[in-house]
Amino acid sequence: MREPTIVAEITAEPLNGGELSARLRSTEDGAVVVFEGRVRDSNQGRPVVRLRYEAYAEMAERVLTEIASEAGSLYEVGAVGAAHRTGALELGEASVVVVAAAAHRAAAYDASRYVIEAIKQRLPMWKEEQYADGSTAWLGERPVEGEAR
Amino acid sequence: MREPTIVAEITAEPLNGGELSARLRSTEDGAVVVFEGRVRDSNQGRPVVRLRYEAYAEMAERVLTEIASEAGSLYEVGAVGAAHRTGALELGEASVVVVAAAAHRAAAYDASRYVIEAIKQRLPMWKEEQYADGSTAWLGERPVEGEAR
Amino acid sequence: MLLFGVYREFAGQAELGLELPAGSTLAHLVSELRSRSGFDRLPDRPAVARNLTYASLDELVEAGDEVALIPPVAGG
Amino acid sequence: MLLFGVYREFAGQAELGLELPAGSTLAHLVSELRSRSGFDRLPDRPAVARNLTYASLDELVEAGDEVALIPPVAGG
Numbered sequence: 539m540r541e542p543t544i545v546a547e548i549t550a551e552p553l554n555g556g557e558l559s560a561r562l563r564s565t566e567d568g569a570v571v572v573f574e575g576r577v578r579d580s581n582q583g584r585p586v587v588r589l590r591y592e593a594y595a596e597m598a599e600r601v602l603t604e605i606a607s608e609a610g611s612l613y614e615v616g617a618v619g620a621a622h623r624t625g626a627l628e629l630g631e632a633s634v635v636v637v638a639a640a641a642h643r644a645a646a647y648d649a650s651r652y653v654i655e656a657i658k659q660r661l662p663m664w665k666e667e668q669y670a671d672g673s674t675a676w677l678g679e680r681p682v683e684g685e686a687r
Numbered sequence: 688m689r690e691p692t693i694v695a696e697i698t699a700e701p702l703n704g705g706e707l708s709a710r711l712r713s714t715e716d717g718a719v720v721v722f723e724g725r726v727r728d729s730n731q732g733r734p735v736v737r738l739r740y741e742a743y744a745e746m747a748e749r750v751l752t753e754i755a756s757e758a759g760s761l762y763e764v765g766a767v768g769a770a771h772r773t774g775a776l777e778l779g780e781a782s783v784v785v786v787a788a789a790a791h792r793a794a795a796y797d798a799s800r801y802v803i804e805a806i807k808q809r810l811p812m813w814k815e816e817q818y819a820d821g822s823t824a825w826l827g828e829r830p831v832e833g834e835a836r
Numbered sequence: 837m838l839l840f841g842v843y844r845e846f847a848g849q850a851e852l853g854l855e856l857p858a859g860s861t862l863a864h865l866v867s868e869l870r871s872r873s874g875f876d877r878l879p880d881r882p883a884v885a886r887n888l889t890y891a892s893l894d895e896l897v898e899a900g901d902e903v904a905l906i907p908p909v910a911g912g
Numbered sequence: 913m914l915l916f917g918v919y920r921e922f923a924g925q926a927e928l929g930l931e932l933p934a935g936s937t938l939a940h941l942v943s944e945l946r947s948r949s950g951f952d953r954l955p956d957r958p959a960v961a962r963n964l965t966y967a968s969l970d971e972l973v974e975a976g977d978e979v980a981l982i983p984p985v986a987g988g
Contacts, residue, residue, distance in 0.1 A: 554705075555705065555708075555721065556703075556704065556705035559704075559723070563725065563779075564779075565725075565726070565727065565728040565778045565779045566727065566728060566729075567725060567727070568724060568725055568726075568727040569722070569723070569724060569725070570722070570723040570725060571720065571721070571722050571723075571799075572704065572720070572721040572722075572723070573718070573719070573720050573721075573792070573795075573796075574708070574718070574719040574720075574721070575717060575718060575792070575988050576712065576714075576716060576717055576718070576719060577714070577717075578714065578715060578716070578717040578790065579714040579715060580715075591987070592916060592917060593987075594914065594916055594961070594980055594982070596964055597961055597964040597965075597980070598987075600964050600965075622987055629714045630712075630713075630714045633987075633988070634987065634988050641727065643722070643724070643803060646722075647722075647796065647799075647800060650720075650796075651796060654792060654988060657987050657988050658985075658987060658988040659985070660966070660985065661985060661987035661988075662916070662961065662980075662982050662985060662987075663985055663986065663987030663988075664916055664917035664918075664983060664985065664986050664987075665986035665987075666917075676917045676918040676921070676983070676986075677986040678917060678918055678983045678984035678985065678986050680984050680985050680986065681955070681958075681959065681984040682959035682966065682982055682984070682985055724912050740911070741840060741841060742911075743838065743840055743885070743904055743906070745888055746885055746888040746889075746904065747911075749888050749889075771911055782911075782912070783911065783912050803912060806911050806912050807909075807911060807912040808909070809890070809909065810909060810911035810912075811840070811885065811904075811906050811909060811911075812909055812910065812911030812912075813840055813841035813842075813907060813909065813910050813911075814910035814911075815841075825841045825842040825845070825907070825910075826910040827841060827842055827907045827908030827909065827910050829908050829909050829910065830879070830882075830883065830908040831883035831890065831906055831908070831909055
């Protein structure tokens with residue numbers, strides 16, 4: 539078995555799933571799954587005009603590396619990469635990108651899903667939504683549970 | 688609920704998952720899953736140097752459209768796109784790309800997986816592998832089963 | 837009828853004309869084909885498409901139908 | 913200690929100095945904080961990180977530790 543390549547990044551720069559995929563995959567990988575989370579134009583019925591992500595950057599890089607490494611141990615993959623954006627994002631921009639490359643598709647899907655679910659549960663990252671009426675709100679729907687800490 | 692956008696293509700041109708994704712997603716979609724099948728450098732331990740895909744093109748376009756539409760009905764997605772390449776492919780090139788865009792990630796993953804599994808089961812497409820020693824073989828490991836016909 | 841992939845290699849050609857009595861089914865067509873040289877490796881009940889759709893072997897073949905033999909597929 | 917997101921708004925600032933007696937745990941730190949104005953909305957048992965890792969509230973706080981309060985997360 540290959541030792542999987544692991545990449546984890548917290549960045550204020552625009553994300554590009556295709557670029558991360560090209561960087562990570564090799565010709566041993568028959569399957570590549572790219573997940574992109576993008577800024578939606580509404581949340582629970584309220585029109586959103588802009589988002590701002592704030593990270594506990596130093597810890598977030600460490601947690602994201604841990605998450606990607608866990609996926610790399612749990613599934614037979616060649617590479618797992620995850621990048622999360624910070625700062626102000628416009629509608630439609632990618633807030634998170636996860637790439638999993640594997641010889642076979644089941645492992646690529648499973649690793650990809652594992653990473654995004656873990657990001658949602660425990661990446662120290664917060665989101666401030668800005669609405670059409672100018673008001674803002676900190677989103678924080680997922681208290682970090684004991685088992686995820 | 689939105690009527691999902693459906694795209695299905697059989698093409699001899701190189702595939703580009705990022706481009707298909709950009710064409711399909713809207714700002715209503717918070718999650719985009721791009722699956723790419725790529726030519727591996729080996730199959731069941733035998734080194735592969737090149738592949739050739741052959742389709743029953745007219746039927747394949749129809750079947751691929753059906754598959755993408757089924758995924759669009761089964762899951763709450765905004766768009767489902769699938770493209771399969773034909774002709775000669777080099778190692779690392781994408782043979783198939785599936786894009787699923789949805790408000791929420793579970794539907795995007797499920798639709799993506801549905802499409803690639805159905806492609807493997809019933810898309811009228813064949814693969815001739817060429818090996819390092821110059822020999823070739825038609826791959827055909829999945830007889831189309833009664834329930835998939 | 838149309839032949840693809842490994843089935844085409846049985847025939848050495850991609851298209852084949854077959855004369856069948858009126859009232860023949862796709863199963864009759866397959867068994868007629870299996871009696872020809874090269875086609876002994878064709879399965880008893882291969883997948884068959886009629887007019888671009890997978891078809892049951894019980895279906896009748898009609899004049900003008902586009903019939904294709906579908907070897908095990910390998911897309912993806 | 914470090915404050916993020918909505919917790920930072922409780923304090924009106926991103927960093928806060930706290931004097932704690934030797935032998936204090938993270939739970940002591942949280943209860944000290946909850947007695948301050950603005951922090952009545954802080955949960956009983958918020959998630960806490962010590963030195964960049966999620967920590968149990970039973971853990972002792974030591975001099976030089978980087979402690980952060982982690983509001984419910986919203987990455988992805």
